[in-house]
Amino acid sequence: MRIVAFNGSPRAAEGNTEVLLQAFLAGARAEGAETEVNYLATKDIAHCTGCFSCWTKTPGECVHRDDMPDLLLRVRSADVAVLAFPLYGNMVPGLMKDFIDRTFPLGHPAIKKIAGQYVHPARYADGKLRSVVISNAGFPETHHFDGLKATFRQSGDNPHAELLGMICCAGGPLLRTPDAAGKIRWYLDATQDAGREVVRNGRITPTTQAILDRSLASDPGEYAGWVNDYWRREGVVMPDEEEGAGYRVSSDPGQSLVDRGESTVRDLLARLASAFSADRGGDLRATIQFEVSDEKPGLYFLAIGSGRCSAHEGRASTADLTIRTPADVWLKVCAGELDGAAAFVSGQYQVVGDTALLMRFGTLFGGA
Numbered sequence: 001m002r003i004v005a006f007n008g009s010p011r012a013a014e015g016n017t018e019v020l021l022q023a024f025l026a027g028a029r030a031e032g033a034e035t036e037v038n039y040l041a042t043k044d045i046a047h048c049t050g051c052f053s054c055w056t057k058t059p060g061e062c063v064h065r066d067d068m069p070d071l072l073l074r075v076r077s078a079d080v081a082v083l084a085f086p087l088y089g090n091m092v093p094g095l096m097k098d099f100i101d102r103t104f105p106l107g108h109p110a111i112k113k114i115a116g117q118y119v120h121p122a123r124y125a126d127g128k129l130r131s132v133v134i135s136n137a138g139f140p141e142t143h144h145f146d147g148l149k150a151t152f153r154q155s156g157d158n159p160h161a162e163l164l165g166m167i168c169c170a171g172g173p174l175l176r177t178p179d180a181a182g183k184i185r186w187y188l189d190a191t192q193d194a195g196r197e198v199v200r201n202g203r204i205t206p207t208t209q210a211i212l213d214r215s216l217a218s219d220p221g222e223y224a225g226w227v228n229d230y231w232r233r234e235g236v237v238m239p240d241e242e243e244g245a246g247y248r249v250s251s252d253p254g255q256s257l258v259d260r261g262e263s264t265v266r267d268l269l270a271r272l273a274s275a276f277s278a279d280r281g282g283d284l285r286a287t288i289q290f291e292v293s294d295e296k297p298g299l300y301f302l303a304i305g306s307g308r309c310s311a312h313e314g315r316a317s318t319a320d321l322t323i324r325t326p327a328d329v330w331l332k333v334c335a336g337e338l339d340g341a342a343a344f345v346s347g348q349y350q351v352v353g354d355t356a357l358l359m360r361f362g363t364l365f366g367g368a
C-alpha cells in the first residue's frame with residue numbers, strides 16, 4: 001500500500017502536526033506500507049483563481065505553472081492520502097486550503113447523480129480517493145474540531161472518496177514538550193495503531209478512534225496555566241496583569257527592597273521583578289517558584305523572559321528553580337541580615353532545580 005501524506009503546517013517538519021504524522025506513518029510502515037511526506041510549506045502553490053480553465057480550455061490542467069501538477073500526480077498515485085495540518089481559526093490553514101482548492105482539475109465539470117446524490121464525476125479512473133485527516137489544536141477541548149470534522153465527513157460522503165478516520169488532537173502543543181513526553185505516549189501509541197489499522201483493515205477501528213477522540217490535555221485548567229506560563233516566559237503580559245508585574249505591591253511601591261519593615265515575601269518579589277536587569281538577564285527564560293512557609297505562607301513565582309520579569313501568585317506549571325523558605329528567612333536574606341549561602345548550607349531554606357540560577361540573583365536583580 002502506498003500512503004502519500006501532505007503536511008499543511010507552515011512549520012512543516014518542525015511543527016506539532018509532524019509528530020502525529022510520523023507516528024501514524026511509522027504504524028503504517030510496520031504493516032508494510034510505503035510512505036511519503038510532502039511539506040506544502042516548501043512548495044509553490046498559487047491560489048485558485050476560479051477561472052475554470054482546468055474544466056474548459058485545458059481540461060485537467062491548471063493555468064498556474066507551479067508545484068501543483070506534480071502534487072496532483074502524487075495524490076493520484078496514493079492508495080491512501082493523508083491530509084495533516086494544524087487547526088487554524090477552527091479550519092484548515094490557508095496552505096492546505098489552497099492545496100485542496102487546486103485539486104479541482106481532478107474533477108469533471110458535469111454534475112451527475114451517483115449513489116443518490118449529484119456529484120462531479122472523477123476525471124481519471126483512479127478509483128476512490130481514500131484519505132485520513134490528521135490535525136492538532138492549541139486549545140485543550142476537543143469540540144474545537146466539530147466544524148472541521150463535519151466538513152471532512154461531508155467531503156468523504158462522496159462515491160469517489162472515502163474517509164478512513166480522523167486524528168484530531170486537542171492540546172497539540174504538548175506533542176513537542178519534553179516534560180510531557182511520558183504523559184502523551186498513549187496518544188502517540190493510538191496514532192501508530194491507527195496507521196497499522198489503515199493498512200491492515202482499511203480504516204481506523206472504532207476502538208482506536210475513540211481513544212484518538214480524547215484530548216491530550218486531561219486537565220484543561222492545568223493546561224491553560226502551562227500555556228500562560230509559556231507566554232509569560234516569552235515576555236507576554238497577561239490581560240489581567242500589569243506590565244512587568246503579575247500583581248501589585250500591597251505596601252508602598254517605593255519602599256526599598258532591603259527595608260524589611262512590614263514587608264512580605266509577596267511584596268518583596270514584586271520589587272525584585274521590577275529591579276530585574278534586562279541587560280544582565282540577556283535571553284534568559286526561567287520560572288522561579290517560591291514556596292513560603294511561616295506566619296505568612298504562600299506560593300509565588302517569578303517569570304523571566306524577553307528581558308522582563310514579572311511576579312505572580314500561585315504555582316507555576318513548571319519551574320526551573322524552586323525555593324522553599326520560611327518568610328522570615330527570605331526577608332532577612334534579602335535585607336542582608338542573613339548570609340544567603342550560610343542560611344542555605346545550614347538548611348534554613350531549601351532549593352530544588354537550577355541552583356546556578358540562584359547564584360545569579362545578585363546580578364539579575366542587581367539594583368536590589
Ligand SMILES: Cc1cc2nc3c(=O)[nH]c(=O)nc-3n(C[C@H](O)[C@H](O)[C@H](O)COP(=O)(O)O)c2cc1C
Binds near residue numbers: 014018137
Ligand atoms: C493563525 C493561527 C490560528 C490558529 N487557530 C487555532 C484555532 O482556531 N483553534 C485552536 O485550538 N488552535 C489554533 N491555533 C493553534 C495551532 O493549532 C497550534 O499551535 C498547533 O499546535 C500548531 O501546529 P503546528 O506546530 O504543526 O503548526 C492557531 C494557530 C495559528 C498560528
